Amino acid sequence: MPEGSFAVLDSMFHPRSVAVVGASTHDGPGSFVAALQEMGFDGPLYPVNPKAEEIQGLRCYPRLTEIPGDVDHVISSVPLRFVEQLVEDCAVKHVKVLHFFTAGFSETGDEEATALERRVLARAAQLGIRVIGPNCMGLYVPAAGLSFMPFLETEPGPVALLSQSGANAGEFCRTGAVRGLRYSKVVSYGNGADVRESELLEYIAEDPETSVVGCYIEGITDGPRFLRALRKAAGAKPVVILKGGRTEAGTRAANSHTGSLAGSLAIFDAAVRQAGATRVDRMEELVDSVVAFRFLPSLRGPRAGIVGGGGGYSVLASDEVGSYGLQMPALPEETQHRLVEFTPTAGTSVRNPVDTSVGWGPEGLKPMLETLRIVAAAPNIDFLLYHTSWSWGPNRSGGPNIVDAATESATKIGELAAAVGKPIVCVARMPTTDIGMAGTLAFQQVLAQRGVAVFNSVQAASLALQRLLASQERREFAGAK
Amino acid sequence: MPEGSFAVLDSMFHPRSVAVVGASTHDGPGSFVAALQEMGFDGPLYPVNPKAEEIQGLRCYPRLTEIPGDVDHVISSVPLRFVEQLVEDCAVKHVKVLHFFTAGFSETGDEEATALERRVLARAAQLGIRVIGPNCMGLYVPAAGLSFMPFLETEPGPVALLSQSGANAGEFCRTGAVRGLRYSKVVSYGNGADVRESELLEYIAEDPETSVVGCYIEGITDGPRFLRALRKAAGAKPVVILKGGRTEAGTRAANSHTGSLAGSLAIFDAAVRQAGATRVDRMEELVDSVVAFRFLPSLRGPRAGIVGGGGGYSVLASDEVGSYGLQMPALPEETQHRLVEFTPTAGTSVRNPVDTSVGWGPEGLKPMLETLRIVAAAPNIDFLLYHTSWSWGPNRSGGPNIVDAATESATKIGELAAAVGKPIVCVARMPTTDIGMAGTLAFQQVLAQRGVAVFNSVQAASLALQRLLASQERREFAGAK
Numbered sequence: 001m002p003e004g005s006f007a008v009l010d011s012m013f014h015p016r017s018v019a020v021v022g023a024s025t026h027d028g029p030g031s032f033v034a035a036l037q038e039m040g041f042d043g044p045l046y047p048v049n050p051k052a053e054e055i056q057g058l059r060c061y062p063r064l065t066e067i068p069g070d071v072d073h074v075i076s077s078v079p080l081r082f083v084e085q086l087v088e089d090c091a092v093k094h095v096k097v098l099h100f101f102t103a104g105f106s107e108t109g110d111e112e113a114t115a116l117e118r119r120v121l122a123r124a125a126q127l128g129i130r131v132i133g134p135n136c137m138g139l140y141v142p143a144a145g146l147s148f149m150p151f152l153e154t155e156p157g158p159v160a161l162l163s164q165s166g167a168n169a170g171e172f173c174r175t176g177a178v179r180g181l182r183y184s185k186v187v188s189y190g191n192g193a194d195v196r197e198s199e200l201l202e203y204i205a206e207d208p209e210t211s212v213v214g215c216y217i218e219g220i221t222d223g224p225r226f227l228r229a230l231r232k233a234a235g236a237k238p239v240v241i242l243k244g245g246r247t248e249a250g251t252r253a254a255n256s257h258t259g260s261l262a263g264s265l266a267i268f269d270a271a272v273r274q275a276g277a278t279r280v281d282r283m284e285e286l287v288d289s290v291v292a293f294r295f296l297p298s299l300r301g302p303r304a305g306i307v308g309g310g311g312g313y314s315v316l317a318s319d320e321v322g323s324y325g326l327q328m329p330a331l332p333e334e335t336q337h338r339l340v341e342f343t344p345t346a347g348t349s350v351r352n353p354v355d356t357s358v359g360w361g362p363e364g365l366k367p368m369l370e371t372l373r374i375v376a377a378a379p380n381i382d383f384l385l386y387h388t389s390w391s392w393g394p395n396r397s398g399g400p401n402i403v404d405a406a407t408e409s410a411t412k413i414g415e416l417a418a419a420v421g422k423p424i425v426c427v428a429r430m431p432t433t434d435i436g437m438a439g440t441l442a443f444q445q446v447l448a449q450r451g452v453a454v455f456n457s458v459q460a461a462s463l464a465l466q467r468l469l470a471s472q473e474r475r476e477f478a479g480a481k
Numbered sequence: 482m483p484e485g486s487f488a489v490l491d492s493m494f495h496p497r498s499v500a501v502v503g504a505s506t507h508d509g510p511g512s513f514v515a516a517l518q519e520m521g522f523d524g525p526l527y528p529v530n531p532k533a534e535e536i537q538g539l540r541c542y543p544r545l546t547e548i549p550g551d552v553d554h555v556i557s558s559v560p561l562r563f564v565e566q567l568v569e570d571c572a573v574k575h576v577k578v579l580h581f582f583t584a585g586f587s588e589t590g591d592e593e594a595t596a597l598e599r600r601v602l603a604r605a606a607q608l609g610i611r612v613i614g615p616n617c618m619g620l621y622v623p624a625a626g627l628s629f630m631p632f633l634e635t636e637p638g639p640v641a642l643l644s645q646s647g648a649n650a651g652e653f654c655r656t657g658a659v660r661g662l663r664y665s666k667v668v669s670y671g672n673g674a675d676v677r678e679s680e681l682l683e684y685i686a687e688d689p690e691t692s693v694v695g696c697y698i699e700g701i702t703d704g705p706r707f708l709r710a711l712r713k714a715a716g717a718k719p720v721v722i723l724k725g726g727r728t729e730a731g732t733r734a735a736n737s738h739t740g741s742l743a744g745s746l747a748i749f750d751a752a753v754r755q756a757g758a759t760r761v762d763r764m765e766e767l768v769d770s771v772v773a774f775r776f777l778p779s780l781r782g783p784r785a786g787i788v789g790g791g792g793g794y795s796v797l798a799s800d801e802v803g804s805y806g807l808q809m810p811a812l813p814e815e816t817q818h819r820l821v822e823f824t825p826t827a828g829t830s831v832r833n834p835v836d837t838s839v840g841w842g843p844e845g846l847k848p849m850l851e852t853l854r855i856v857a858a859a860p861n862i863d864f865l866l867y868h869t870s871w872s873w874g875p876n877r878s879g880g881p882n883i884v885d886a887a888t889e890s891a892t893k894i895g896e897l898a899a900a901v902g903k904p905i906v907c908v909a910r911m912p913t914t915d916i917g918m919a920g921t922l923a924f925q926q927v928l929a930q931r932g933v934a935v936f937n938s939v940q941a942a943s944l945a946l947q948r949l950l951a952s953q954e955r956r957e958f959a960g961a962k
Contacts, residue, residue: 135792165793171910174872178913218796244796247803256830257792281804282940283797311616311738312646315699315725316764322728323762349737391655429652430911430937432659437918456911459763 009203012097012130012195013185014144015073016043019093021064021086022077022102023047023055032075032101032138032148033058039154041145046071064089073097075138080104080113083120091127098124100134100190107135107191107259114259121193135258136190137166140173142183143209149173157182158209159290162200163216164190164244164258168283172214176287178441179455180448181294184209191258196221201229205236212293213237214286218244219260220268227271234277238293238471241279242286243268276475278467285463288455292464293471295453296423301382302326302469305375306353308387308427314353317387317427317458324462328352335378342367352381369412376420383423383465386413387458390439391431402439410443414450426454427461490684493578493611493676494666495625496554497524500574502545502567503558503583504528504536513556513582513619513629514539520635522626527552545570556619558582561594564601572608579605581615581671588616588672588740595740602674616739617671618647621654623664624690630654638663639690640771643681644697645671645725645739649764653695656768659922660936661929662775665690672739677702682710686717693774694718695767699725700741701749708752715758719774719952722760723767724749757956759948766944769936773945774952776934777904782863783807783950786856787834789868789908795836798868798908798939805943806950809833816859823848833862850893857901864904864946867894868939871920872912883920891924895931907935908942 018041020032033047033056047055050062061067064074064086071093076086083102090098105117117134124131132138137148143156149170159181163169166188173186184207189195197217204210213233220226233239245254246265254260272279280286292299304326306317321328331339331352339350349355356371376384390406410426417424426447428440447454455461499522501513514528514537528536531543542548545555545567552574557567564583571579586598598615605612613619618629624637630651640662644650647669654667665688670676678698685691694714701707714720726735727746735741753760761767773780785802787809789795802809812820812833820831830836837852857865871887891907898905907928909921928935936942 163793165791165796167791168793168797171794171870174913216793218793244793244800247800249803249809250796250800252809252832253796253799253830253834253836256832256834257796257836282801282938284938310646310648312644312649312697312699312725313652315646315731315734315738316649316723318734319726319728319731320763322730328730328733349734351733351737353734353737355734355738389652431918432655432922434915434919434922437912438915441913441915457763457765 005199006203006206008130009195009199013139013141015097015146017046017071018043018073018075019046019048019064019067019071020075020077021048022079023049023052023060024077025049025052025055031150032077035147035150036145038150039142039145039147039152043145065092067093070094073099075099075101077101080116083116084123087120087123087127087129090129095129097130097132099132099136099138101136101138103135103190105134105191106193107257109256109259117191117193124194131194132187133190134193136164137169137188140169140183140186148188153177153182155182156184156209158184158211159214159294160184160204160207160210160212161186161214161216162197162204163188164192164218164260165216166190168216171283172216172287176290178444178448179287179291180451181287181290192221198222198225198229201233201239205229205233211237212290213239214290215239215241216244216286217241218254218258227275230271230275230277234275234475238475239275239277240286240289240293241272241277242281242283243279246281273474276471278471280467284456284460288460288464289467291453291455292468295451296425296465296468299383299423299465299468302465303380303382304328304385305331305378305381305383306385306387307356307371307375308353309356311349311355313387314349314355317385318353320458320462321385324466326462326465329380331375331378332380335374338374339371342370365409365412369416372413372416372424373420376416376422376424381422383425385425385427385458385461387427387429389429389431390443391429391433391436402435403442406439406443407446410446414447414452417450417452424452425461425465426452427458428454428456430456486680487684487687489611490676490680494620494622496578496627498527498552499524499554499556500527500529500545500548500552501556501558502529503560504530504533504541505558506530506533506536512631513558516628516631516633517626519631520623520626520628520633546573548574551575554578554580556580556582561585561597564597565604568601568604568608568610571610576610578611578613580613580617580619582617582619583614584616584671586615586672587674588738590737590740598672598674605675612675613668614671615674617645618650618669621650621664621667629669634658634663636663637665637690639665639692640695640775641665641685641688641691641693642667642695642697643678643685644669645673645699645741646697647671649697652764653697653768657771659925659929660768660772661932662768662771673702679703679706679710682714682720686710686714692718693771694720695771696720696722697725697767698722699735699739708756711752711756711758715756715956719956720756720758721767721770721774722753722758723762723764724760727762754955757952759952761948765941769941769945770948772934772936773949776932777906777946777949780864780904780946780949783946784861784863785809785866786812786859786862786864787866787868788837788852788856789834790837792830792836794868795830795834798866799834801939801943802866805947807943807946810861812856812859813861816855819855820852823851846890846893850897853894853897853905854901857897857903857905862903864906866906866908866939866942868908868910870910870912871924872910872914872917883916884923887920887924888927891927895928895933898931898933905933906942906946907933908939909935909937911937
């Protein structure tokens with residue numbers, strides 16, 4: 001495929017009709033029909049399976065060619081032995097994109113399976129059919145009603161994800177959604193036999209619906225083209241890459257998974273840096289970095305004003321901030337004086353970090369919010385970092401409902417964030433009870449709705465902010481928009 | 482205090498009677514009376530507060546000296562201006578240990594407050610009264626019915642924690658309890674004006690109820706004594722230390738928190754290594770390492786057999802294992818052949834990591850357990866690492882209840898662990914829903930009850946195992962028992 005084929009991929013992301021061939025007759029992973037219905041796909045949706053009359057309330061066709069009229073997009077769950085016939089059937093129905101959920105191709109390392117993949121791809125190319133996969137989940141595009149899994153967020157947004165792994169794509173989307181991420185285009189492209197990293201990056205660079213890009217990549221097919229595509233994408237918007245197979249052990253696993261031959265991490269890293277992109281080491285860090293790029297583009301420096309309850313937590317928070325190259329200047333005298341007015345002396349500090357137990361008292365949230373407001377206003381800090389936990393405190397018998405308390409707290413912090421004109425970064429430490437989880441999720445979701453970045457630990461926040469600041473420098477250096 | 486005063490501290494951990502002076506009249510953090518009742522303290526318990534007649538159903542005394550007979554242990558929540566009188570009152574009642582929850586002493590940096598702390602300590606020493614704190618939560622000793630917080634586990638166990646921070650001690654105990662840790666002696670000692678790290682380590686070294694020790698330390702008072710005490714403790718049992726104030730920012734915060742003057746991390750690290758102890762960087766790692774030392778003492782080498790669902794997860798799991806110095810040898814041909822018999826080919830691998838989706842199928846748990854059994858039996862692996870997640874899969878409408886599924890899975894893995902004679906290490910990735918959290922907690926708790934180590938991520942598990950193996954080497958080298 002030539003570089004710059006924006007229109008081809010754009011139509012891939014907006015099919016007018018979809019057929020699921022080998023459609024599952026029961027729920028579960030791989031029930032694409034149910035996932036598409038849940039996402040509200042509003043074009044014709046055709047289940048194809050000779051063993052069923054109806055699937056998910058839709059008429060089921062015995063074969064693709066039995067469907068009346070043309071079909072834009074086909075999802076294949078058929079066994080390997082049917083795939084060559086399926087390609088021919090696709091040609092009959094003028095199919096534009098064929099997505100193989102079907103696995104067992106080149107990633108097995110088997111010669112015959114690799115030859116089959118080559119034949120299928122060559123024939124599809126001959127027929128002008130683009131192939132997604134094989135061995136992948138395909139597309140999740142909320143605005144187009146496409147989904148590859150149940151329970152994904154239906155509201156669209158500006159985050160794109162390009163992933164060789166379907167399960168990792170699902171985990172990213174679900175985890176990110178809780179933290180406020182909404183998606184433009186998510187592609188799980190597996191073995192990447194046709195549509196793959198470089199072409200997708202070239203498209204995403206120009207996609208007006210995307211402002212931040214995450215990638216999970218196990219292997220690169222064409223190094224020079226990838227570097228060009230990455231430069232183009234990272235020059236247009238932040239690109240964060242999780243490289244699967246960064247160790248020898250991981251490389252062997254990646255080879256089994258998607259048939260990828262991962263190259264040297266040092267070379268990959270150099271390419272990423274040159275392009276002005278960001279590489280991360282784990283899935284959690286991919287989410288954290290995308291959250292930071294999405295919600296904290298206005299961050300202007302490394303100076304944190306830290307507020308939270310607990311002396312020991314404050315010390316450990318300071319260590320994280322310090323170890324990730326952020327700063328924690330002493331607050332101005334005036335700020336400290338204002339804080340002393342309503343911070344109980346016992347076991348607390350107002351210098352920075354501000355260790356305060358206000359907020360657990362009978363006055364409710366007011367003193368905690370006032371603390372945040374005063375610290376945020378300090379002229380020598382670039383952002384406010386508020387750390388808390390919903391495992392504890394309001395959960396005591398007779399206390400307020402933890403979900404209500406977390407919701408109220410997040411609502412007020414959201415209002416404050418809109419008012420102070422400085423980024424507020426929130427941390428809710430992971431809970432150890434299910435009621436604590438309910439509180440934590442409520443806190444995260446309400447903050448996220450208000451565009452406030454929220455992380456699971458001060459470490460995670462500090463690392464993401466360090467990478468955001470480093471990327472801002474690199475992208476300025478690389479002359480990015 | 483002379484070194485080796487085992488009896489003095491042992492009686493501190495087993496008071497016959499407790500008075501809470503300045504007892505809170507309402508629930509919340511600092512309600513020591515409620516916490517002690519909840520933990521089942523069975524000696525006389527005396528709330529003291531001139532403003533109440535009764536607290537938590539107990540007769541409340543207006544002043545310590547009004548209590549009939551002697552009192553072993555006093556918890557002080559009184560304001561600073563009453564502490565000198567309280568010490569005198571303690572002498573009248575032959576009090577042995579005075580714990581100051583009261584804060585505002587030397588940690589404030591205030592000259593007058595520091596002088597007061599010195600006077601109080603000198604007078605207590607003169608009267609033969611040991612002091613815990615000030616500025617701390619004190620003791621949690623389930624076997625003796627002592628607790629400093631509500632909702633702590635009542636079952637005793639072999640893990641000790643020595644912590645300068647009360648909130649960190651609480652977080653450690655709650656988080657660890659979910660993962661199966663049970664406690665012998667937990668001490669939050671704050672400023673450590675009298676009872677502190679070295680004496681506690683000397684005691685814990687000899688304590689027959691303790692087999693693993695965790696520490697949260699912000700500052701050391703007497704370097705040479707600390708090194709001797711640490712050598713003694715680490716020579717007798719594994720000691721894991723989280724050092725608060727490992728950065729310049731953290732050191733400043735530690736000084737505000739407990740008045741600690743943290744020294745150089747390099748010197749601290751050298752001391753820890755020489756003694757054969759283990760230093761970690763964060764609270765989560767402290768829990769993870771103690772879990773590893775507690776439940777995996779039989780680990781004999783770094784070779785992992787990895788089993789889990791999802792190709793991308795398997796790649797990332799391999800990367801973690803690889804980056805923390807563990808190994809992932811290819812499974813023997815025979816093992817691979819046995820696995821192929823019931824592993825669906827599509828998108829899976831049996832080489833190591835074993836990427837299997839068996840366990841989500843209609844056959845239920847049986848094939849997943851059979852996979853674990855076969856991999857565990859491979860002669861070239863030292864331990865089995867099973868990674869999963871309870872956010873997903875069984876939560877689909879019409880599927881089994883997620884808590885039931887997680888419980889059944891953990892029960893069967895526990896049985897397998899008892900049968901295979903090789904360590905099984907489990908990972909349940911953190912969920913993103915409250916129902917997922919309920920499933921995850923059930924999985925963790927059932928495994929923990931059966932003595933199976935469970936972690937929140939493959940990264941956390943790999944780091945803890947790396948440290949465990951390194952410590953085994955160091956402790957052998959240091960000639961530890």
